[in-house]
Amino acid sequence: MSTHPHPNRNLNPFTRIPKPLRGWVLPAAIVFVWWLAVRLGWSTSPLLVPVETVLATGWQQIASGKVFSELGASLQRDLIGFAIGASAGLVAGAVLGLSRLAEKLIGPSFHTLKQISLFAWIPLLSVWFGLGDAAKVAFLSLAAFFPVVLNTVEGIRSVPAELIEVARVLRFTRWQLLTRVVLPGAAPSIFAGIHLALIYAWLATLGAEYLLVSGKGIGNLLIDGREHFQMDLVLLGVVVVGAVGFALNWIATRIERRALAWRGRSVASY
Amino acid sequence: MSTQALLAEPGSRELDAAPAPAARSTPPVRHTGWRPGPRLTNWLLAWPLPLALLAIWWLAADQGWVAAQVLPPPETVWGALRDSIANGELWPNLQISLLRVLAGFAAGLAGGLLLGVAMGLSPTFKDYVYPLFKAFSQVPVLGWLPLLMLLVGIDEALKVILIAKAALVPVTINTYQGIAGVPSRYIEVARALKFTRWQMLSKVVFPAAIAPIWNGVRYGLTHAWLALVVVELLASSEGLGFLIVYGRQLFQLDVVMAAVVVVGLFGWLLDKGLALIETRLLRWRKEAF
Numbered sequence: 001m002s003t004h005p006h007p008n009r010n011l012n013p014f015t016r017i018p019k020p021l022r023g024w025v026l027p028a029a030i031v032f033v034w035w036l037a038v039r040l041g042w043s044t045s046p047l048l049v050p051v052e053t054v055l056a057t058g059w060q061q062i063a064s065g066k067v068f069s070e071l072g073a074s075l076q077r078d079l080i081g082f083a084i085g086a087s088a089g090l091v092a093g094a095v096l097g098l099s100r101l102a103e104k105l106i107g108p109s110f111h112t113l114k115q116i117s118l119f120a121w122i123p124l125l126s127v128w129f130g131l132g133d134a135a136k137v138a139f140l141s142l143a144a145f146f147p148v149v150l151n152t153v154e155g156i157r158s159v160p161a162e163l164i165e166v167a168r169v170l171r172f173t174r175w176q177l178l179t180r181v182v183l184p185g186a187a188p189s190i191f192a193g194i195h196l197a198l199i200y201a202w203l204a205t206l207g208a209e210y211l212l213v214s215g216k217g218i219g220n221l222l223i224d225g226r227e228h229f230q231m232d233l234v235l236l237g238v239v240v241v242g243a244v245g246f247a248l249n250w251i252a253t254r255i256e257r258r259a260l261a262w263r264g265r266s267v268a269s270y
Numbered sequence: 271m272s273t274q275a276l277l278a279e280p281g282s283r284e285l286d287a288a289p290a291p292a293a294r295s296t297p298p299v300r301h302t303g304w305r306p307g308p309r310l311t312n313w314l315l316a317w318p319l320p321l322a323l324l325a326i327w328w329l330a331a332d333q334g335w336v337a338a339q340v341l342p343p344p345e346t347v348w349g350a351l352r353d354s355i356a357n358g359e360l361w362p363n364l365q366i367s368l369l370r371v372l373a374g375f376a377a378g379l380a381g382g383l384l385l386g387v388a389m390g391l392s393p394t395f396k397d398y399v400y401p402l403f404k405a406f407s408q409v410p411v412l413g414w415l416p417l418l419m420l421l422v423g424i425d426e427a428l429k430v431i432l433i434a435k436a437a438l439v440p441v442t443i444n445t446y447q448g449i450a451g452v453p454s455r456y457i458e459v460a461r462a463l464k465f466t467r468w469q470m471l472s473k474v475v476f477p478a479a480i481a482p483i484w485n486g487v488r489y490g491l492t493h494a495w496l497a498l499v500v501v502e503l504l505a506s507s508e509g510l511g512f513l514i515v516y517g518r519q520l521f522q523l524d525v526v527m528a529a530v531v532v533v534g535l536f537g538w539l540l541d542k543g544l545a546l547i548e549t550r551l552l553r554w555r556k557e558a559f
Contacts, residue, residue, distance in 0.1 A: 014394050022394075023401030047420055101315075108316035109323075115534040117499040120511075123518035123526050127340055206412040210504055219412075226416035234416050241413035242405065249408075 049231045057232040058239075071240060073216035074205050077133060081140020082201040086194055089145045093152025093193070097186070098178075103153070114146055118204065122211045133215065136208040143204035144197035151193025155186030188260055195252040202245055218244075342524040350524035351531065360513075364532065367498060367509040370426070371540075374433025375494040382438045382490065383483075386445025390479070396446070407439040411497045415504065424505040429498070436497035437490035444486025448479035481552060488544045495537045510536075 017025065031051060037043065038050045061067040096103050096110070122139055129135035159182055167181045183190075209219025218240055225233030324344060330336050331343030338346070354360040385403065389396040411432050422428050452475050460474045502511020510533050517525030 014398070019397055022397035025398055026402045027405075104312055104315040105319055109319045112320075112534075115538045116530055117496055117533050117537055119496065119500045119503055120514060120530045120533050122503065123514050124523070124530070126518065127521075127523060127526075203410045203412060206410065207500060210412065210415070222413070222416040226419055229420065231420060234420060238409055238413050238417055242409035245410065246408045 046229060047231045049235075054232045054235050057230075058236050061233075061236060067218075067221070067236070067240060070216050070218050070221045071244070074209065074218040075244070077136055077208075077217070078140060078201050078205040081137045081204070082144045082198060084137065085141035085144025085201065086148045086197050088141065089148025089193070089197065090152055090190070092145075093149040093190075094156065096149065097153040097156030098182070110149070114150075118143055118146075118200075119207050119211070122208065126212055131212050131214050135212055136205075139208045139212075140201050140204050143200045147196035147200055148190075148193040151189045151196065152186065155189025155193075156182055158189060159185035188263070191256045191259060195249075195256060198248050198252050199245065202248055206241065339521055339523065342527070346524040347527045347531075350522070351528035354513075354525070354528060360532065363509050363513050364536070367502065367511070368536070370429050370502075370509065371433060371491075371494050371498045374430045374498070375437045375491055377430065378434035378437025378490060378494065379441055379487065381434065382441025382486070383445055385438070386442045386483070386486070387449060389442075389446045390449025391475075403442065407443075411436050412500060415501070419505065428505060429501045432501050433494045433497045436493040440489035440493055441483075441486045444489065445479070445483045448482030448486070449475060451482065452478040484544075484548050484551060488541060488548070491540055491544055492537070495540060499533055 035051050038048060042048075096106060121142055122135075125135045125139050125142075129138050163181050163185060164177070167177050172180065205217070206219045206222075209217040210223060213220065213223060218237060222234055222237035222241070225231075225237060327341070328344050331338060331341060342350075351360075385399070389400060389403075414435060415428075415432060418428050418431060422431065456474050456478055457470070460470050465473065498509075499511045499514075502509040503515055504511075506512045506515075510529055513529040514526050514533075517523065517529060
């Protein structure tokens with residue numbers, strides 16, 4: 001790209017900073033202003049906690065293992081709910097995707113149910129399952145269920161008709177057709193659904209912990225911090241929530257790439 | 271046909287690969303959909319399941335298999351819905367929810383379009399802002415909620431900011447990707463035709479990016495509606511979400527269910543509205559081919 005007229009004499013201060021460092025400029029500026037605000041006493045609000053306090057709280061929570069036990073409780077629920085919801089979603093999606101009749105019978109009801117805003121389920125679930133872990137896991141499964149179903153149906157429907165025809169010509173049995181043609185063909189979309197489900201389930205974990213306040217969890221840590229006006233605790237919670245979301249995303253992308261690696265190879269080898 | 275064409279991702283189809291296999295270009299479903307016969311059977315087939323569920327629900331309540339407190343009978347829910355419309359309980363709450371979602375969505379949309387366009391057009395700007403934006407978007411709305419409650423309290427500002435955040439992220443990402451993904455061929459042609467910068471943007475870049483941008487707008491509104499419900503469930507004394515919490519606290523599940531139905535209905539209506547605008551906006555694309 002010839003965006004810059006004087007490549008040798010670069011006068012624009014923004015393009016003089018090397019590329020990998022550019023992303024750090026804004027966060028550093030924010031932390032600096034924050035530090036300055038504390039140092040110069042711009043505000044006497046108890047909410048303006050010094051940067052050092054946040055770091056100290058973070059260290060203390062990590063050293064005492066409290067943050068890990070809260071996080072562990074959240075992640076355990078998250079994964080159980082995700083596993084239930086995603087496997088139910090896979091089965092339902094496969095049924096809806098493979099059978100036109102099932103799609104016609106169940107599809108419209110499913111799409112209507114899907115319209116209900118996810119979190120609106122919580123008050124109902126809390127009546128049906130109580131305020132404990134059962135309601136939380138039920139809600140998480142629901143959160144993971146919908147994206148998996150939608151993407152599985154989508155994936156199965158998008159398997160090219162030619163591939164099915166070839167399989168018919170080769171006289172594949174129904175089982176062979178399913179395991180060797182349909183599922184591999186639908187795999188990218190199914191993985192996309194599982195990936196989405198993982199993200200939704202994490203979001204739902206937080207929501208469930210806020211709305212069904214009982215027991216341990218990272219959401220309860222955040223709520224506690226807010227109730228006691230402990231800004232440092234809340235900030236720590238925000239960072240942990242973001243980091244877990246990031247990690248889940250990263251793991252899902254990794255697994256996806258691994259599982260779908262054969263696609264890239266097979267295309268390249270032809 | 272080459273395997274390459276068969277296995278290519280649907281989104282990454284390039285103009286070079288345009289001569290697609292003829293068999294795939296017309297999915298058979300499209301055509302049968304227009305004939306009245308199958309359409310009617312499809313419509314009829316959609317009803318047995320909900321009707322059966324409704325019958326079981328009604329029977330369960332009627333025979334006392336479940337307590338009315340845990341699962342109120344359908345007619346009670348219907349009655350609660352009618353009552354809340356008749357006595358004017360629903361309307362002000364709905365109005366407040368819609369106003370909140372519109373205010374937050376408008377703010378998020380404006381911010382998202384601005385950010386997305388700026389990042390799409392200027393790689394330098396993107397280098398500076400994108401990492402921070404990415405970190406910001408990693409933390410879901412619910413993660414920011416306690417922090418914002420401390421900072422701005424639980425007033426209207428909290429709701430609007432969170433709804434705006436929910437809308438901002440998908441709008442920004444889709445706008446950025448839409449603009450960055452405009453085929454370089456188009457830009458080259460425009461350069462060859464000596465388009466001015468403004469012509470380039472208004473005649474090439476934006477028309478080419480409008481579909482992904484609009485996709486982002488739709489996602490944004492869906493997320494905004496979801497965020498509205500969460501925020502109202504957690505911190506509100508009016509609105510549809512509050513109606514749900516209120517019903518739950520009084521153990522009036524009929525009110526809860528009626529409110530849930532209204533939430534679902536309006537979420538659907540909002541998305542349908544945007545879908546309608548989309549077909550209008552993108553009509554020229556179909557005409558072109």
